[in-house]
Amino acid sequence: MTTTARTHQPEFLSGNEFSIPTYAVLAQDGSLHDGAEEPDLDQARALRIYQAMIATRVLDERMLAAQRQGRLSFYMQCTGEEAAVIGSAAALDDDDMIMAQYREQGALAYRGFTFDEFMNQLFGNEMDYGKGRQMPIHYGSRKLHYMTISSPLATQIPQATGYAYGQKLAGEGLCTIVYFGEGAASEGDFHAALNMATVHEVPVIFFCRNNGYAISTPSVEQFAADGVAPRAFGYRMHVIRVDGNDVLAVYRATQRARELAVKDNKPVLIEAMTYRLAAHSSSDDPSGYRSRKEEEAWRDKDPITRMRAWLEIKGWWDGDQEKALQDRLRADVLDTMKRAEKRPPPPLDSLVTDVYADVTPALQRQLDQLKRHIRRYPEAYPRGARSLDPVLSAADHVEDHAADQGGE
Amino acid sequence: MTTTARTHQPEFLSGNEFSIPTYAVLAQDGSLHDGAEEPDLDQARALRIYQAMIATRVLDERMLAAQRQGRLSFYMQCTGEEAAVIGSAAALDDDDMIMAQYREQGALAYRGFTFDEFMNQLFGNEMDYGKGRQMPIHYGSRKLHYMTISSPLATQIPQATGYAYGQKLAGEGLCTIVYFGEGAASEGDFHAALNMATVHEVPVIFFCRNNGYAISTPSVEQFAADGVAPRAFGYRMHVIRVDGNDVLAVYRATQRARELAVKDNKPVLIEAMTYRLAAHSSSDDPSGYRSRKEEEAWRDKDPITRMRAWLEIKGWWDGDQEKALQDRLRADVLDTMKRAEKRPPPPLDSLVTDVYADVTPALQRQLDQLKRHIRRYPEAYPRGARSLDPVLSAADHVEDHAADQGGE
């Protein structure tokens, strides 16, 4: 459909004709902004959200420390973005599909992924659903409808459009939410995904975490526009910008987006304005590209403190509960980490499974050859040799749980 | 830069907040629309434009017929889009770079590419600058600053951004125009190109020919938005939509776009609303996907008739001149076609040149082997064998012109 209105002046639009406001509900002190309404969020769900936020923060702090101690090869924190991620996940049906970038462990915590499950992936042990193949933080759960993370950026965005198209055909009233950073939104896959979503009227929510940086690259070097939100106009897609540190605004906006997606098959773009309080990853040091002052200003907008203030005003939470929760979570993280660290890696045979549905003859030959080789040079492959020795291997496998189906 | 205005209502923008009008100057009867101003276009340039339009139309008609007669393997027409292509090219400096998709032979005709040059490419003979390697219509000219056409769609769009960045650094006050269809604008390369252009403030004009179809796919199945123009908002890029069959509007808009690009380093998106009056290519039959009625409605908006009416009102053109021009062009096309058809193909050695700057030893070996092989089976390779026989080959090469540098 193309407009037919005519003009006779050669005037260019410059993109300054409109601006997209930020939807905000909750002030930092826990009160509501003047004129803002509280979303329909009961105590049980509010506490489920809050506890997932705390669990995520505790996990992140502890695992970064573990990485610093050399116990873990790599880690990425959600710190500062918990309200955006968990507030949005909470507005969904628990059976909706989540396709995340990598910094959305909060959504998984909200859905009920256990610390044991997190740890098994982080340590790539034999109970990791992903069989120790991916780097830490590449979680996935079939049971919890959380697509396994993939490192190449933005590839999940058109995949989400396709997944949601399948959901629409299946007619079960479900949708897909796809998370990505403002950096990833520069990839060609982003353009493909949004365009196809409006053309094919797909129940998908595009959730952009605009946290200001893509590694060292600030968003002013990522795009010249006023954020990512105006891109929706290019596809005639519904769009809203929210304060990403405001769990109530995020929750309400996502709830409404889900209605548009599921009831009207209208895809929606949500841009959550937030900030990555931690480093990009355990390999990064942000002091090289941004100021402490800027970080401090955002630390003052911490989404967890903000939500806690609101909960306390509501009388739904207090200092004792907070302390008890934090203590329990910290202890749990340590316990589960110790358990996970000790578990052996996945069996050698898992090197060649899942390449195809069935192991091909060529792969079987390669595996057999590898085993012969390891038997010949055991000192060069201590772990491999151990796993080939039936006695040692049995000792390693005292606890033998079925580790497939992402917990199913 | 991201806006900080706040709202407390969870309201979604739907893309219906604004619409982009179409800039139009010239009515079909040659008069100006009420309130429209004539651009600063003198008689000489106006006639140069008009003659290029006619030359393009004549060439297209004749070469499609040649294709139908089996003299040519393939052809693509610009028919219906001459005003968009030539009107915009005419608003540029002749040294600005043109990077086209494939349907912009009009711009090349405007710049002075001769029928001989067109024919040599179409017949892939020894004088084709491209050495007979590409399918017909893949023209290029270094002298005329017209980048050789490449079949993969949209790849030229980010290339144009890069080319223009180089022009900006060179500081010669030149820019690049890049043409593409509304279909090609769906490719990821489009998104990359526009985003990088605004971030890096590059003197490039993105010229979209929205002709309603990508082969059989109508634009309503290509995007849900109101055309391609609103995408500019996603990049904070200047944008204008013009009546693509209105040579004066196209000319004026491109002139202004060039100022923005060259003086202010502001990239611009122009969307020209037009229609592909002919089939997609000589391999296509549009009757399978669109109505005669629709075609007729657009035939009534023919950009050439429209411009001619204006020229006649101005007293710059009349029926006699029209007839003389058409007769001369038709005769020229036939003459040059006959010449081009008869020329031999490029020499066998050109199979292995230009893969690298120098022929590699491996390629030389392959060529030598091929020659031995052709000598052994001359009946299987009549053309190859002929070109290897010095006497026959000399006869083929009576007229031996230097064919490099695109006319330089």
Next chain:
Amino acid sequence: MATINMLQAINQALDIAMAEDERVLCFGEDVGGFGGVFRATSHLQEKYGKARCFNTPLVEQGIIGFANGLAAQGSVPVAEIQFADYIFPAFDQIVNETAKFRYRSGDLFNVGGLTIRAPYGGGISGGLYHSQSPEAYFAHTPGIKIVVPRNPYEAKGLLLAAIRDPDPVLFFEPKRLYRASVGEVPEEDYQLPIGEAEITKEGSDITLVGWGAQMDVIDKAVELAEKDGISCEVIDLRSILPWDEDTIVESVLKTGRLLITHEAPRTGGFAAEISATIQERCFLYLESPIERVTALQTPATLTRDNQQNPKHPKIPETSNAPRNY
């Protein structure tokens, strides 16, 4: 059995698959109402509706991204790339995503339902960008399967197998055979095995291996060679990945000589892999070097198409050479 061409055979396979399983969807550029630029998807939209057979926007990376998501969801997408030359914008989605989906998730998720179809290969005066044979680009990628049919019968049976295969399959259709290759094809449903080569002719002096449209070239070469008294064994590889090493090994153990031909340029082409593997496995039995007859190591060109490509006279010439060892 009716005599039909390869396009009709492909259309039949899609029709059967869509009729049988409503999760099967066909889409791509111009695939919907128009039935694809080659008409492989003709009438499918009429029969199965716009939701199951449709045009996509013009964006290959999006088509395959979308298809990956759909397949992960449990649908059975058959995505068309209009020409194999235009599959490269989707290279990342295929090589980093499609191929690694199952492995990286420990089989929590997979895109085994996905089939990617693409018209492929030279011989239609296509120049650089309507002629490419990119199978070797994909053959280096564990996790996908690659199939190329040589005639209508094979096309139908292999495509049905590909759609139902538990792994993602790239299905390259030699477009110069679309109308040129005609043969008897059963109307009913049948499948041919993926991963198995076929000996199309037995012989004792030399083994000739190819796939797709090159099989016709081999047949003409065999005629010439047999006139010279050389007995040829001919094998259609059919699946490039995984490929059937054993059938070729057995043949070469018998003939002692091997010639492989493909349309793609030589360096890094799939003939290299076959050659390297066969010399590993048949070293003591080889009576002459394994030969490769391929296109020149250049992009495809238009006017010199014929000289550039591996035409049949090249085959007996090279296959005579080894005899002189």
Next chain:
Amino acid sequence: MATINMLQAINQALDIAMAEDERVLCFGEDVGGFGGVFRATSHLQEKYGKARCFNTPLVEQGIIGFANGLAAQGSVPVAEIQFADYIFPAFDQIVNETAKFRYRSGDLFNVGGLTIRAPYGGGISGGLYHSQSPEAYFAHTPGIKIVVPRNPYEAKGLLLAAIRDPDPVLFFEPKRLYRASVGEVPEEDYQLPIGEAEITKEGSDITLVGWGAQMDVIDKAVELAEKDGISCEVIDLRSILPWDEDTIVESVLKTGRLLITHEAPRTGGFAAEISATIQERCFLYLESPIERVTALQTPATLTRDNQQNPKHPKIPETSNAPRNY
């Protein structure tokens, strides 16, 4: 001569090239002020300004598209892809555009000025997506050159040659050597030849061929093998495309045995091409099958990195095997 690591050597090469020719530009994700995630472009923005060394948006197809255009205009872009695993979104721009620019235009236009740098290879616990060695994906593409350095000295000399080469060059930097590989490097400008392999050790019983980080693995294997009395000739291929057939042919004519090793998976890896070519050219001189020591035919994995990859003990084992022929 100072002793520096590979990153410093690369940084020096870029610095020299930018100082000498103002048309040389460096860009990519995080390449600007930050100097790249590995710091290969450190201080270049300070020295040469934001117009010549800058961050791009996060879009590999755009980076290479932009770079192709810049090169066609006459600039000399050195584009960085942050990890070779993320080069695939740019595959179309490289394979269909970069590689074919000169050929399709009859040399009216070319992108010979372009160099694409990418950290590459395994050994840093990268799992599926920070470990890949994609050289073979590109080696099937006439029109580009591919170079992999093995140490700081080679990195500097080859990178300077790549930037000045009249053809587009893909320059893969083995990232596990970035800090681990240290050596003497002249401070001044020098170039090493593209397209020429180097014999790094002479020997008489077997030829071992590799490139990049695999050269260290070969060296360790050679130690083991020579203890067993096997005299090894070692060749660093250095350029994958075009590759130096003659040097390897000559060596194999002498030793009669060849082993090739690379980090990439076996099927369709570049060892296949070398093997196929060498058996064609040295058939009568081969005393045992050409062996390939490569990664398993699977995606890269994290926890089994060590088992999956071609480590040094695998080499003497296989190189003993041929001796028993």
